[in-house]
Amino acid sequence: MSEANAPETRRFDTEVHQLLKLMINALYSNREIFLRELISNASDASDKLRFEALTHESLKGADQDLAIDVSFDAEAGTLTVADRGIGMNREEIIDNLGTIAKSGTKQFLDSLSGDKQKDAALIGQFGVGFYSAFIVASEVTVETRRADEPAENGVRWTSTGEGEYQLETIERADPGTTIVLTMREDHTDLLSKWQLKRIIHHYSNHIAFPIRLAEAGKDDEPETVNDSKALWARAKSEISDEDYQEFYTSLTGDSEKPLSWAHHHVEGNQRYSMLLYLPSQAPFDMLINRDEREGVKLYIQRVFIMDAAEQVVPRYLRFMRGVIDSADLPLNISREILQDNPLVRKIRAAVIKRSLDLIDKLAGEGGEAWDKFQKAFGSVLKEGVIEDFEQRERVASLLRFASSKSEDESVGLDAYIERMQEGQDTIWFLTADSLKVAQNSPHLEAFRKRGIEVLLLTDRIDEWLVAHLHEYKGKQLKSVASGKLDLGGDQAEPDEAAKKLAGRIKKVLGEQVGNVVAGSRLTDSPGCIVSDEDAMSLQMQKMLRQAGQEVPETKPDLEINAGHPLLELMADTSDDKRFGEFSQLLFDQALLAEGGELADPAAYVKRVNDLLVGALGKDKDSDDDHAASA
Numbered sequence: 001m002s003e004a005n006a007p008e009t010r011r012f013d014t015e016v017h018q019l020l021k022l023m024i025n026a027l028y029s030n031r032e033i034f035l036r037e038l039i040s041n042a043s044d045a046s047d048k049l050r051f052e053a054l055t056h057e058s059l060k061g062a063d064q065d066l067a068i069d070v071s072f073d074a075e076a077g078t079l080t081v082a083d084r085g086i087g088m089n090r091e092e093i094i095d096n097l098g099t100i101a102k103s104g105t106k107q108f109l110d111s112l113s114g115d116k117q118k119d120a121a122l123i124g125q126f127g128v129g130f131y132s133a134f135i136v137a138s139e140v141t142v143e144t145r146r147a148d149e150p151a152e153n154g155v156r157w158t159s160t161g162e163g164e165y166q167l168e169t170i171e172r173a174d175p176g177t178t179i180v181l182t183m184r185e186d187h188t189d190l191l192s193k194w195q196l197k198r199i200i201h202h203y204s205n206h207i208a209f210p211i212r213l214a215e216a217g218k219d220d221e222p223e224t225v226n227d228s229k230a231l232w233a234r235a236k237s238e239i240s241d242e243d244y245q246e247f248y249t250s251l252t253g254d255s256e257k258p259l260s261w262a263h264h265h266v267e268g269n270q271r272y273s274m275l276l277y278l279p280s281q282a283p284f285d286m287l288i289n290r291d292e293r294e295g296v297k298l299y300i301q302r303v304f305i306m307d308a309a310e311q312v313v314p315r316y317l318r319f320m321r322g323v324i325d326s327a328d329l330p331l332n333i334s335r336e337i338l339q340d341n342p343l344v345r346k347i348r349a350a351v352i353k354r355s356l357d358l359i360d361k362l363a364g365e366g367g368e369a370w371d372k373f374q375k376a377f378g379s380v381l382k383e384g385v386i387e388d389f390e391q392r393e394r395v396a397s398l399l400r401f402a403s404s405k406s407e408d409e410s411v412g413l414d415a416y417i418e419r420m421q422e423g424q425d426t427i428w429f430l431t432a433d434s435l436k437v438a439q440n441s442p443h444l445e446a447f448r449k450r451g452i453e454v455l456l457l458t459d460r461i462d463e464w465l466v467a468h469l470h471e472y473k474g475k476q477l478k479s480v481a482s483g484k485l486d487l488g489g490d491q492a493e494p495d496e497a498a499k500k501l502a503g504r505i506k507k508v509l510g511e512q513v514g515n516v517v518a519g520s521r522l523t524d525s526p527g528c529i530v531s532d533e534d535a536m537s538l539q540m541q542k543m544l545r546q547a548g549q550e551v552p553e554t555k556p557d558l559e560i561n562a563g564h565p566l567l568e569l570m571a572d573t574s575d576d577k578r579f580g581e582f583s584q585l586l587f588d589q590a591l592l593a594e595g596g597e598l599a600d601p602a603a604y605v606k607r608v609n610d611l612l613v614g615a616l617g618k619d620k621d622s623d624d625d626h627a628a629s630a
Helices: 016-025 033-055 090-098 105-111 116-125 129-135 185-190 193-204 241-252 335-340 342-365 367-381 383-387 392-397 413-418 435-439 442-450 462-468 496-512 538-546 565-572 576-593 601-629
Strands: 008-011 068-073 078-083 137-145 154-159 164-170 176-183 211-215 260-266 272-278 296-300 303-307 321-326 401-403 406-411 426-431 455-457 475-479 516-518 527-530 557-560
Touching: 033 068, 033 078, 033 129, 033 176, 033 193, 033 303, 068 193, 090 137, 090 154, 090 164, 129 137, 176 185, 185 193, 193 211, 193 241, 241 260, 241 272, 241 321, 260 342, 272 342, 321 342, 342 367, 342 392, 367 383, 383 392, 383 462, 392 413, 413 426, 426 442, 426 462, 435 455, 442 527, 455 462, 496 516, 496 557, 496 565, 496 576, 527 576, 557 576, 565 576, 576 601
Parallel strands: 068 211, 296 321, 426 455, 426 475, 516 557
Antiparallel strands: 008 164, 068 078, 078 176, 137 154, 137 176, 154 164, 260 272, 272 321, 296 303, 401 406, 401 455, 527 557
């Protein structure tokens, strides 16, 4: 053997050894998933070869007779999974099998819950499926050659899962990949035809390529053990609910059943099939990874082209899963061409309509499935109000919010309108950092007193949502913390004494506030922060700063409740220093109640402590006087 072809030993990248230990030990009870993952990878490699064969002359014809071959040798204790797909070169095998940093290893490890069934479901979601082979294998050998490279550029990868792997350049006649698992003794029971057939049928029955099963040393022809006819191309009347659910699992690797699905065939001048699923759980990075939409796959005449781009699936529906197969798009279509293609625009409109129809139907049925959807995808769906002007009101009708009148049940905008009081023409809302902060907000006091419902918006995206949704079905949306309230009825104008007190507080607070006014929105609290109609809320300012954005300096307004005992005591005091301390305390408390940030928290704590000491000292003096007189 020449030095150039000598085996090379390399160490796995950071955290891989920890992951391999997890695969071997923690997921023992879910051992069968390894075969699902290896077959899924083989299917992806075959899809990639089909696609590259469309545009690379050197690969023309290489995509014929694509299949996945599974064979076993019970005597030798080995299981082999082979494909004739795109294959890998040396650099790719190092990137794909030597490191899994690209697959989000740390996030994967952090997401493990200790529930073996749920943890096993994460494997495909995080792209670490190949390593599940070490659940059952003491050694794994991968031989591969990229389809567009010569036979002498084959690569052999071998590892026992102990932190290292060996690489060797080999000669390989056929392109594609062959994976040989040397099974651990306690897993050799899987090396039987009926066991492997059962596992393949359960997890991979709807893979789009034939899966052929054979036993080493037997002269029998390999048996095709899956139904490789594209399920989405079949008539709905031929497909059972179990078939749809099995296909979803084979398509996504998600062991949880989908909440719902929709299957449509469009005939005529433009022909396409569409099978869409609503999952029951969200991928770990859905909220932060807005630009990667891998859930809906685009096929053209049964050839996988790409994971659907934004031109087909909008960002706010990136949780959808499924397949779109067109008979009329060109096979060499690119993402750039997608943007200008009229059929793609029609398909996109159909994806949006059918997806929203599914969600609408789920909302109508209610129950546990609807609660699951809201918890997993409600925040993402809100993006549609911001991004899709045409569907803004339709999307808004599907949103649900907490409410000041309903602690246990979320409320939609239509239900809110139905419960509005006679003469009420405004949908009132309050944004806050958390539900607890919102429920205890002083801004709700006037509304509770008058029996007016307020929507409590606590998702981070809600600030952007209400900045784009100004009205719904002719009803204006308005924050309870913005501008002057007009609730009708018993809203009396402040008297001169209240106005004088407000002016005195403004003088003490100076440039900290824009204005101090005596108002009627409060019943129990001494003061609250209010903002102008078009001003940026404190929550929005806070989020922008956390995101590293520059925020223009603004001065909040303070509204006081002149009838509150604290304000009455302040009005009677002639001690300017004490009045100043109470004014600052009043302002700081109002900021905190609003979820704002204090400029000097330490000074606030000291001020509160000084006031407490003073109050307790008076109580002690009073007690001493009482004891002496007794």
